[in-house]
Amino acid sequence: MSVLLESSSTSAAMRRNFWAGVWRVMKRKPSRLVGAALMAGFAFMGVFGPMFYPDPLPRDPNLLTRPPSWEHWLGTDDQGRDVVALVVTGSRYVLLAALVTAVITVVVGTGIGLFSGFKRGRWDTVLMRLTDMKLTIPGLPLLLVLSTVWKFSSAVQMGLVLGLLSWGGVARAVRSQTLSLRERGFIEAARGLGLSTTHIVGKELLPSMAPYIAMNMLIAITGGVYAQVGLFFLGVLPYESNNWGQMLNTAVFRSGALTVPSALGFLLGPLLAILLLTLAIVLVVDAMDEIFNPRLREE
Amino acid sequence: MTIIARRLAGHLARGIVMILVVATITFFIVRSIPGDPVAANVQKLIEQGMSAEAAQQATRVLYGFQPQGSLWDQYLDYMTGLLTFDLGQSITHAGAPVTGVLAEAAKWTVLPVLAGTLLSFLVGIILGVYAAIKRTGKLGDVLAISGSLLHGVPQYVLGLLLSAIFATLIPILPADGPVDILYEPGFNAGYLASLFDHAVLPVATYALAAYGGWILAMKSSVVTVLGDDFILAAELRGMKRSIIFRYIARNAILPLFTILALSLGLLLGGAVFIERIFNYPGLGLLLIESITMRDYALMGGAFLIITVAIIVANIVADLFYSVIDPRVRSGEEVSA
Numbered sequence: 001m002s003v004l005l006e007s008s009s010t011s012a013a014m015r016r017n018f019w020a021g022v023w024r025v026m027k028r029k030p031s032r033l034v035g036a037a038l039m040a041g042f043a044f045m046g047v048f049g050p051m052f053y054p055d056p057l058p059r060d061p062n063l064l065t066r067p068p069s070w071e072h073w074l075g076t077d078d079q080g081r082d083v084v085a086l087v088v089t090g091s092r093y094v095l096l097a098a099l100v101t102a103v104i105t106v107v108v109g110t111g112i113g114l115f116s117g118f119k120r121g122r123w124d125t126v127l128m129r130l131t132d133m134k135l136t137i138p139g140l141p142l143l144l145v146l147s148t149v150w151k152f153s154s155a156v157q158m159g160l161v162l163g164l165l166s167w168g169g170v171a172r173a174v175r176s177q178t179l180s181l182r183e184r185g186f187i188e189a190a191r192g193l194g195l196s197t198t199h200i201v202g203k204e205l206l207p208s209m210a211p212y213i214a215m216n217m218l219i220a221i222t223g224g225v226y227a228q229v230g231l232f233f234l235g236v237l238p239y240e241s242n243n244w245g246q247m248l249n250t251a252v253f254r255s256g257a258l259t260v261p262s263a264l265g266f267l268l269g270p271l272l273a274i275l276l277l278t279l280a281i282v283l284v285v286d287a288m289d290e291i292f293n294p295r296l297r298e299e
Numbered sequence: 300m301t302i303i304a305r306r307l308a309g310h311l312a313r314g315i316v317m318i319l320v321v322a323t324i325t326f327f328i329v330r331s332i333p334g335d336p337v338a339a340n341v342q343k344l345i346e347q348g349m350s351a352e353a354a355q356q357a358t359r360v361l362y363g364f365q366p367q368g369s370l371w372d373q374y375l376d377y378m379t380g381l382l383t384f385d386l387g388q389s390i391t392h393a394g395a396p397v398t399g400v401l402a403e404a405a406k407w408t409v410l411p412v413l414a415g416t417l418l419s420f421l422v423g424i425i426l427g428v429y430a431a432i433k434r435t436g437k438l439g440d441v442l443a444i445s446g447s448l449l450h451g452v453p454q455y456v457l458g459l460l461l462s463a464i465f466a467t468l469i470p471i472l473p474a475d476g477p478v479d480i481l482y483e484p485g486f487n488a489g490y491l492a493s494l495f496d497h498a499v500l501p502v503a504t505y506a507l508a509a510y511g512g513w514i515l516a517m518k519s520s521v522v523t524v525l526g527d528d529f530i531l532a533a534e535l536r537g538m539k540r541s542i543i544f545r546y547i548a549r550n551a552i553l554p555l556f557t558i559l560a561l562s563l564g565l566l567l568g569g570a571v572f573i574e575r576i577f578n579y580p581g582l583g584l585l586l587i588e589s590i591t592m593r594d595y596a597l598m599g600g601a602f603l604i605i606t607v608a609i610i611v612a613n614i615v616a617d618l619f620y621s622v623i624d625p626r627v628r629s630g631e632e633v634s635a
Contacts, residue, residue, distance in 0.1 A: 136317050141605050226453035258467050278451035
């Protein structure tokens with residue numbers, strides 16, 4: 001009984017220390033707080049943003065493709081709709097799909113990479129052949145070809161397809177990291193002590209790979225945004241709901257935003273959103289890197 | 300040497316399997332397009348007064364396989380065509396063979412991609428070492444954040460920004476097409492200068508997009524190596540800094556060769572965006588055009604050729620890897 005109590009109180013203390021460490025790391029560089037705030041802002045925008053605007057957005061034939069002004073901070077599109085409103089209402093599709101993509105990519109990739117690298121042997125060979133095959137078939141061209149038969153109508157569907165097409169890189173990276181770690185002293189020692197595989201993988205391998213996996217999460221989230229916005233930008237998918245990729249497509253190929261300065265705001269809206277989202281993720285991952293990788297800590 | 304030869308043979312075998320897999324995927328995608336375009340085309344030609352025989356022949360030319368016999372027969376037909384580099388004929392390019400259209404487009408993709416990759420690789424690994432050594436300082440921070448940002452930003456964002464800045468706001472560079480049409484193609488100064496001018500923005504976009512990945516990968520790799528015992532041992536033994544640096548660089552650069560292959564693949568995929576933005580007539584633009592024009596033979600061909608290029612890049616990178624790292628070689632022998 002006393003042993004139980006003791007262990008639970010030490011783990012509570014460890015948790016407290018962990019959060020204290022997180023706060024210390026965040027405070028050291030204000031940029032990281034900015035990143036966290038930005039990310040919270042995007043989450044808010046994706047969840048609640050569309051509720052602030054009427055659906056469909058009002059069109060105004062007197063306000064076609066206007067440059068930025070006080071009423072319309074980023075101007076209006078070619079149907080007289082406010083660009084800021086378009087960015088906000090278009091965020092839900094983009095963010096939801098990117099989240100689904102990232103979760104599937106990281107979970108599947110890390111699982112396969114760890115299993116393959118730690119077990120070696122026949123399973124490793126089979127799984128890596130499969131991974132190689134996924135990596136070799138180029139993702140975006142395959143998506144383009146697939147778009148002739150598949151319409152990607154919902155955000156979840158889009159995220160699912162993107163996630164299932166993109167775990168290969170994470171699996172490879174995690175496996176090679178596992179391979180190099182398993183030959184290090186502390187893992188060999190743990191194996192020599194007869195510790196269970198779950199313990200070695202969960203307590204010894206995973207923590208030392210956390211920054212690596214965090215980096216891959218960054219690639220996965222930005223990759224999810226990148227791929228879907230890009231697909232819509234290229235104009236191969238039908239116009240379903242409004243989202244950032246369709247805005248880019250209309251701005252560049254229909255309104256000539258690269259030649260007509262008044263349409264520039266129309267182009268800048270989604271570009272700014274993508275840049276800010278990327279910045280937010282980068283800053284947060286920078287902080288995560290330091291939290292999980294003591295070697296980088298500047299004490 | 301024999302080990303490397305055996306690896307190469309294995310890679311080639313796997314490469315061929317991959318090509319068959321991709322060709323199979325394209326075959327079935329074209330077959331599963333809603334509304335069966337193959338049957339519709341035969342029907343249309345017959346209604347236009349063609350004989351059934353001729354209509355099927357014309358459709359075979361268009362889609363690369365015969366709309367006759369069992370599915371298996373059609374598939375075999377399509378694959379035998381592949382063996383003789385017969386990828387069908389393009390409808391949008393006045394019936395020219397797909398192989399010829401692809402060869403013409405390939406050079407507009409391969410050269411800019413290679414130029415951009417090498418440029419960013421060199422700059423990225425040098426700055427990556429700095430970012431790792433100076434990771435506690437301001438310089439390291441700036442380098443790391445710039446790398447993360449550029450790595451995270453999609454290529455089309457970079458391309459659109461570069462185009463908006465250097466072709467629209469400050470019009471000093473052309474952003475449309477590969478060359479000015481007023482010059483006679485060939486080895487004359489005007490034509491070459493125009494080629495170069497038009498290549499600056501696409502190559503810069505490739506390089507900027509890839510640079511972030513290199514600096515991040517090199518930084519994290521160097522940081523890992525810096526903590527290794529053998530570096531500490533070398534320092535304690537008082538070895539020269541330049542030799543230690545060579546140890547670090549040699550060990551840190553290894554994992555990057557795997558990424559080199561992957562990034563070449565990513566860049567070839569990204570060529571679609573950059574070529575669409577700068578209207579550069581490479582394989583990516585060809586793929587987009589074939590999809591919007593529903594030119595299926597060309598679509599399958601472009602998809603296949605991009606995949607083949609990536610397979611070759613992977614094989615080259617893996618051979619590099621096994622030549623540099625003796626651990627990989629011995630590891631292979633044990634598991635074989």
